[in-house]
Amino acid sequence: MFLLLLCLGSIFLVIYNFAMTSLASLYIVGDLGSSFRLVSYSVSLFGLGNLITLPLSLGFYRQVGTRRLILVLLAIFALASYGAGLAPDFSTFVFFRFLQGAGGGPLFVLMVVYFQHFGTEKMKEHLVNYVLVIFITASTVGAAIGGTLAYEANWRYSFLIDGALITLIFFLFRFAMRNSETPREKHPFDWKGYIAFVLAVTGPCLFGILGEWLDWFRSFPLTLMLTVGFFSLLYFIFHAKHRKEEPLFQFSLLRRPGKLFALAALFVIFSSYFGTILLISLWLRLYVNYSIQWVSVLLGMMALSTGVLFFSIRLSSHRHRLYLLVLAAALLCASALQTTYFNVEVNFGRIAVTRLMEGFSFALALPPIISLLLDGLQQEERPSMFMFFQITRVFASTFGAFFYTTLWYRRDDFYHSRFTEPLNRFSGVFEGFLHRVQGYGAPSQSSLEMLDNLVEKQAECQALRDCYFFIFCVVALFLIATLIYFFFGRVCKKRDSAPKEAQKPTTA
Missing domain, CATH: 1.10.287 (Helix Hairpins)
Known part of the structure; x- marks a missing residue:
């Protein structure tokens, strides 16, 4: 049980670090002298580091051993955390964030491999269930705690405390795994x-x-x-x-349509989840001037859905898992559609309800996706499938971080230029606005600043509407695909079971 807690702690810190800078980046770029439009770099480059080192978890550990590779990765993770906390400029900071991701990328799959060799069946079952809870809570908790520490104290404390915790886990792992090592094999690593x-x-x-x-x-x-x-x-x-020889990935595991469908569902869920976290938090803090505490409360609404997770785990059998996927897609679709109604004035209750709906959809979708991926696999094939799970999850989170923020900035610039195009000195609307404002005693410079502020807020809201409408369209297509897969799955199941029923002997 002690080793299980260490594994869960290391996995929690990896996922926690993925989202830790979602809110703290606003203070990081300001302190290090960079632009506010680069806040997604700390999340995206961390995910890129994860992706690059993930294949080492299954191929390279056979040559050096699981214990040694885990300790090396934890050491890189800890040193990179200290480096990010002490970075003098933004370029150095994102470099160490990339190293953080590179050190933490293979840890989850290596934990699965380790328990495949030394863990009991009960420990393996607990590991999968607890990791599902970590996937939901760590992202929102990381964004909330990282932003709160940056607001109340200093953003560097988050990385220094993080480095100290990883260092502690490193020494505890070294002690707990001193007499256990996976057998080494002489399979050549596929460097090409x-x-x-x-x-x-x-x-x-x-x-x-x-x-x-x-x-x-x-x-x-x-x-x-x-x-x-x-x-x-x-x-x-x-x-x-x-x-x-043994390839880097076992693509033969993806021959079943259900596996590909589960990975596609995983991509849609995680990309929209991380995109929503960044869009909502950046908009409320940077443009609406909400405090970090209120933004953390909104993100915490998504973490409350962990109670739904245990309910969905019990229903994630072959019979109920597609029902859960349909329900999750419908909730995510409704959440994205409800969030498209943006105004300059913030409706806190509506945003909180939509975040809660998205958290519920995330909690309902993960167990059936895991069940679809692991269905029909042998024990020795599960680490390879978890590799596909991790690659899809990390790429989807990275994609959601950079794509939706870039889409928001591009649409913001588009609407800003569109709104300001007719506002010139020859425009009657512009002259009427200046005349009306100056009638209240406001000087011309203040009138122009007021107009620019109104146009900027309206452009931001219109851009956010476009982003969430795009998310709604993607999730709606996912819902339609889930219904089609559900329908054809039932038809094929009835067709396969019909000959078996016809062959049953009849009794007099």
């Missing part, structure tokens, strides 16, 4: 496939992350990154399919 995977992941991610400042299709570096990533992905798939 790994390099192709790194290029295939890095190109599209940097294309999306840097797209805020550079034009996506007119910038030669971004176009080159996307092109290299695309051809690297093709080579990676071709190489994995024709490799005779």
Whole structure:
């Protein structure tokens, strides 16, 4: 049980660190002299570091051993946390955030591998259930605690405390695992496939992350990154399919349509979840001037859904899991549609209800997705499937962080230019506004500042409406796909069971 708590603690810190800078980034970029539009970099580059090192968890541990690899990754994670907390500028800070992600990426899969060798069946069952709770709570708790520490004290304390906790876990792991090590094997690591995977992941991610400042299709570096990533992905798939020795990923596990559908559902859920956390928190704190405490309360509404998780775990059998997915998709769809009604004045109750609905949908969706992924797999195949789960989850979270914030900024600029285009000195509307405001005794400069403030707020609200309407469209397509999969699954099940019933012997 002590080792189980250590594993859960390390997994919690990895997911907690993913979202810890969602609110704290506002203070980090201000303290380190950067732009507020770069707040998503600390989340996105952490996720990119996760993605790059994830394949090492299954392929590389056979050569060095699980215990040694876990300790090395924890050491990198701790040192990177100290480096981020002591960073003198924003470039150094995001570099150490990338190293944090690289150190924490393979830990979850390595914990599964370790318990596959040394854990009891009861411990394995508890590990999966508790990890589901961590996935829901750690993201919102990380954003709330990180933002509160940055507001009340200093953002550096979050990373220094985090580094101290990881250092403690490092020494406790070293003591608890001193007599247990997985057997080493002489399987050669697929370095060609790994390099192709790194290029295939890095190109599209940097294309999306840097797209805020550079034009996506007119910038030669971004176009080159996307092109290299695309051809690297093709080579990676071709190489994995024709490799005779053990490949980096077991794509044979994804031959069933249910596995691909579960990964697609996982991508939709996590991308919208992280996109919502960043959009709501940035809008309320940066543009509406809500305090961190109120934003943390709103995010905490999403964490309250953990009670629903235990209910959905009990119902995540083969019979009920698709019902739970349909219900989760419907709640997420309703939450996104309700959030599209943005006004300049904030309706705190409506935003709180929509966050609670999204938290419920997240809690209802995770257990059936895990059940679909692990259905029909042998015990030795489960770590490979958890690898696909982690890659999809991390990529979806990274995608949601950079895509929805960039979409918001782009639409904000579009609406701002559209609203201000008719406002010039020759416009009758503009002259009428100045005449009306000056009638109240306001000077011309104050009138222009007031007009700019009103236009900016209206542009932000219109841009947020577009973002959440896009989320609604994506989730609505996911709901339709879930209903289609549910219908065809029942039809195929009845068709397969019909011959069996016909072959039953009849009794007189």
